Amino acid sequence: MSHPPVPGPPPSPLAPIDHAVARLEELDHLDVAEHPARFEAVHAALTDALSAVDRV
Incomplete structure (x- = not known):
């Protein structure tokens, strides 16, 4: 029986x-x-990164 893939960690917002x-x-x-x-x-x-803060 196969298991569904486990998602990795979410991308860092600081990336x-x-x-x-x-x-x-x-x-x-x-x-x-x-x-x-x-x-x-x-x-x-x-x-762009600073603008994204408003969308979080």
Whole structure:
């Protein structure tokens, strides 16, 4: 008799924040000219994460 699959833990609500911060750790490996685009992308990701708090 087979058992139904057991779901894993729910995704961490901090995962998007952790991912955004991890993208900042890659700055040392990018040309300085690429930094503004990375900052903008991280800012957008953090803004989205903060907006999601209102939907919780």
